[in-house]
Amino acid sequence: MAKKSTISISVIKRLPRYHRYLGDMLKSGTRRISSRELAHIMSLTASQIRQDLNCFGGFGQQGYGYNVEYLYNEISNILGIPNRLPAVLIGAGNLGKAIARQMDFGNTGFQLIGVFDQSPDIVGKEVSGLTVKEMSELDKICKEKQPKVAILCIPKEATPAVADKCIELGIMGFWNFTQYDLAQGYDNIAVENVHLSDSLMTLCYQVNDLMKDGEE
Amino acid sequence: MAKKSTISISVIKRLPRYHRYLGDMLKSGTRRISSRELAHIMSLTASQIRQDLNCFGGFGQQGYGYNVEYLYNEISNILGIPNRLPAVLIGAGNLGKAIARQMDFGNTGFQLIGVFDQSPDIVGKEVSGLTVKEMSELDKICKEKQPKVAILCIPKEATPAVADKCIELGIMGFWNFTQYDLAQGYDNIAVENVHLSDSLMTLCYQVNDLMKDGEE
DNA sequence: TAGATTGTTAATCGATTAACAATC
DNA sequence: TAGATTGTTAATCGATTAACAATC
Numbered sequence: 001m002a003k004k005s006t007i008s009i010s011v012i013k014r015l016p017r018y019h020r021y022l023g024d025m026l027k028s029g030t031r032r033i034s035s036r037e038l039a040h041i042m043s044l045t046a047s048q049i050r051q052d053l054n055c056f057g058g059f060g061q062q063g064y065g066y067n068v069e070y071l072y073n074e075i076s077n078i079l080g081i082p083n084r085l086p087a088v089l090i091g092a093g094n095l096g097k098a099i100a101r102q103m104d105f106g107n108t109g110f111q112l113i114g115v116f117d118q119s120p121d122i123v124g125k126e127v128s129g130l131t132v133k134e135m136s137e138l139d140k141i142c143k144e145k146q147p148k149v150a151i152l153c154i155p156k157e158a159t160p161a162v163a164d165k166c167i168e169l170g171i172m173g174f175w176n177f178t179q180y181d182l183a184q185g186y187d188n189i190a191v192e193n194v195h196l197s198d199s200l201m202t203l204c205y206q207v208n209d210l211m212k213d214g215e216e
Numbered sequence: 217m218a219k220k221s222t223i224s225i226s227v228i229k230r231l232p233r234y235h236r237y238l239g240d241m242l243k244s245g246t247r248r249i250s251s252r253e254l255a256h257i258m259s260l261t262a263s264q265i266r267q268d269l270n271c272f273g274g275f276g277q278q279g280y281g282y283n284v285e286y287l288y289n290e291i292s293n294i295l296g297i298p299n300r301l302p303a304v305l306i307g308a309g310n311l312g313k314a315i316a317r318q319m320d321f322g323n324t325g326f327q328l329i330g331v332f333d334q335s336p337d338i339v340g341k342e343v344s345g346l347t348v349k350e351m352s353e354l355d356k357i358c359k360e361k362q363p364k365v366a367i368l369c370i371p372k373e374a375t376p377a378v379a380d381k382c383i384e385l386g387i388m389g390f391w392n393f394t395q396y397d398l399a400q401g402y403d404n405i406a407v408e409n410v411h412l413s414d415s416l417m418t419l420c421y422q423v424n425d426l427m428k429d430g431e432e
Numbered sequence: 433t434a435g436a437t438t439g440t441t442a443a444t445c446g447a448t449t450a451a452c453a454a455t456c
Numbered sequence: 457t458a459g460a461t462t463g464t465t466a467a468t469c470g471a472t473t474a475a476c477a478a479t480c
Contacts, residue, residue, distance in 0.1 A: 010471065012421050016414035020395070034437065043400045046437090047473050054439060062438040063480045079417050080424030098314035099412075108413050109420030148423055173423035175416060179236070184259045188429075190422035192415050196315075197324050198232035199408050200391060201295050204325030205228050206406035207364055207389035208296030213404075226447065250461065262461090263449050270463060278462040279456045 007055050014052055015079055017042065022072040034065035081109040087149040087175075088114040088141065090162060092122050092132050095177055096153030100128040110149060114141045118158075142169035149173040156180045223271050230268055231295055233258065238288040250281035297325040303365040303391075304330040304357065306378060308338050308348050311393055312369030316344040326365060330357045334374075358385035365389040372396045 021042055025033060035046040042049075053059055053071075056078050060066045076082060087110040089100050096115070105112045115130045116138055117123055125132050133141070141147070150166045152159060152174055159180035166174070173190035176182045182191045237258055241249060251262040258265075269275055269287075272294050276282045292298060303326040305316050312331070321328050331346045332354055333339055341348050349357070357363070366382045368375060368390055375396035382390070389406035392398045398407045 008471075013414075013418055015421065016411070016417035017397075019417065020414070036437080045473060047475095048471095050437095050439065051472080058439065060438050061480060062478070063436045065437065079421045081417065081420060083420075083424055085420070085423060094314040094317045098310040101310045103412065103416065105416075108416040109424075110416070148427070149419065172426050173419050175419055181233075188426055190419055190426055192419040192422075194410070194412070194415055195232070196319065196410070198229075198236070199410055200319065200321075200324040200326070201232035201235065201297065202229055203365065203389050203391055203406055203408040204297060204299075204301070205231065205295045206408075207301060208299055208325075210388050210404055210406055211364070224447075252461080261449060263451095264447090266461095266463065267448080274463065276462050277456060278454070279460045281461065 011052050011055055015075055018049075018052070019072065019075045019079065019081075022068055022075065025068045026072050030068050032065050033068055033071075035060070037065075079109060081107070084109065084111045085149060086111050086113045086145050086147040087151060088112070088116060088138070088147045089127075089151045089153065090116045090135075090138075090166075091153035092117040092125070092127050093153060096151070097127050099151060099153060099177070100130075113145050113147055114138075118154075138165070139169065142171075146170055149175060151175040151177070152182075153177045227268050227271055231291055234265075234268070235288065235291045235295065235297075238284055238291065241284045242288050246284050248281050249284055249287075251276070253281075295325060297323070300325065300327045301365060302327050302329045302361050302363040303367060304328070304332060304354070304363045305343075305367045305369065306332045306351075306354075306382075307369035308333040308341070308343050309369060312367070313343050315367060315369060315393070316346075329361050329363055330354075334370075354381070355385065358387075362386055365391060367391045367393070368398075369393045 021038070022033075035049040038044075039046040039049055050060075053066075056074070059071050059074050084106060087105065089096055089112060092100070092115050096117070100112060100115060112128065112130065115127050115132045116135050117132050118135050123132050123134050148171065150163075150171045150173075152162065154162060156179040159176075159178045159182065163174060163182060163186075167186065167189060172188070174182050174192070176191055176193045177196070179195070179197065181193065183193055237254070238249075251265040254260075255262040255265055266276075269282075272290070275287050275290050300322060303321065305312055305328060308316070308331050312333070316328060316331060328344065328346065331343050331348045332351050333348050334351050339348050339350050364387065366379075366387045366389075368378065370378060372395040375392075375394045375398065379390060379398060379402075383402065383405060388404070390398050390408070392407055392409045393412070395411070395413065397409065399409055
């Protein structure tokens with residue numbers, strides 16, 4: 001059996017976390033791991049781990065468990081990390097610059113090949129080894145290097161127009177840090193919205209809720 | 217009826233998005249909205265919206281819908297945004313600085329009252345109107361101003377120790393940008409993990425998946 | 433072989449959607 | 457009053473967990 005055709009987003013979102021834990025184990029020299037042990041470490045159930053992995057194939061061995069290195073590599077491949085798809089960053093303000101400098105793109109499946117900004121104050125500056133280019137140069141770079149992903153760190157209002165432009169130029173996925181909801185409306189385009197404000201407000205609810213409990 | 221005692225995390229995570237869309241409507245002068253219209257705009261079902269809101273109370277009116285301003289304010293209150301809990305940022309490297317400068321803390325429920333860093337190169341610099349302090353000063357500030365939330369932009373290895381320290385000093389919630397999984401292990405502590413690498417890898421999977429489809 | 437642990441099917445649980453009576 | 461739309465209960469769907477036969 002094994003190998004489902006479409007994988008639910010819940011499963012996909014757990015893969016990077018498996019990858020991370022297995023990477024740590026690999027570094028610390030662990031050779032094998034059972035679903036039971038891994039579940040314990042990751043605060044999951046063994047059932048869930050086996051179900052998740054079996055969406056993609058049978059990577060374990062009865063009576064033994066999983067080989068850490070093999071499973072780590074398989075998950076890397078499932079995620080497509082070795083493909084290192086070319087990506088561009090659009091918007092090199094505070095957040096854009098920080099993302100460019102902070103992220104280890106190579107180990108998360110991409111290669112940052114260009115940085116663009118609309119402001120003349122920023123164009124020409126260097127960010128993470130790349131010279132910030134004018135927005136007008138996006139066409140050229142896209143034709144030359146065919147980036148597949150755009151990282152958007154631009155104002156909300158600019159987002160729909162920039163996204164449309166990107167899609168025209170062959171972009172297939174967005175890592176969206178803007179306040180604009182990109183998830184909707186496009187067919188065959190992948191979007192990961194990182195809505196930092198939403199995340200912070202969720203925390204706001206939770207902390208206030210904890211404080212209420214304290215009062216009672 | 218209405219007003220459940222514990223709200224599922226799925227519902228809570230949708231609240232900031234409702235808040236955002238209602239805020240936009242308020243700005244554009246929309247007075248009333250039905251669950252049906254709002255569902256259309258937000259790509260949800262009317263049922264879900266009514267179910268979500270009714271966890272907290274009956275904010276609508278049969279035959280009319282919801283008053284935008286009233287509902288916006290109610291959701292602000294549910295989230296606890298007006299409380300503006302004091303928060304500290306720990307780690308003022310690329311990402312920490314960007315977060316401090318970029319976020320509108322006031323409108324997301326907090327007030328940033330202190331920035332801390334372990335590096336002498338950064339201590340003394342100004343970030344978003346605050347002077348970066350040494351880590352050793354965290355005690356004092358916590359006693360004085362009792363921040364409730366810590367924003368962690370520090371290396372993975374430093375995280376567990378810093379988190380423990382924070383909890384000792386009365387911190388009740390973490391906005392966690394580190395690679396370390398904070399969610400587990402603490403009782404009565406709220407955690408929002410922002411695992412940027414995980415998010416990017418999820419996008420990696422999705423884009424590679426789209427490209428496979430294209431080949432077939 | 434006996435023990436361990438997977439892969440997989442079945443049962444449970446929770447979240448989403450549909451339906452409709454209540455009511456503005 | 458009639459029409460619209462909520463609040464809420466019931467039905468459906470999907471995801472998680474449990475169970476167990478297969479097998480290393």
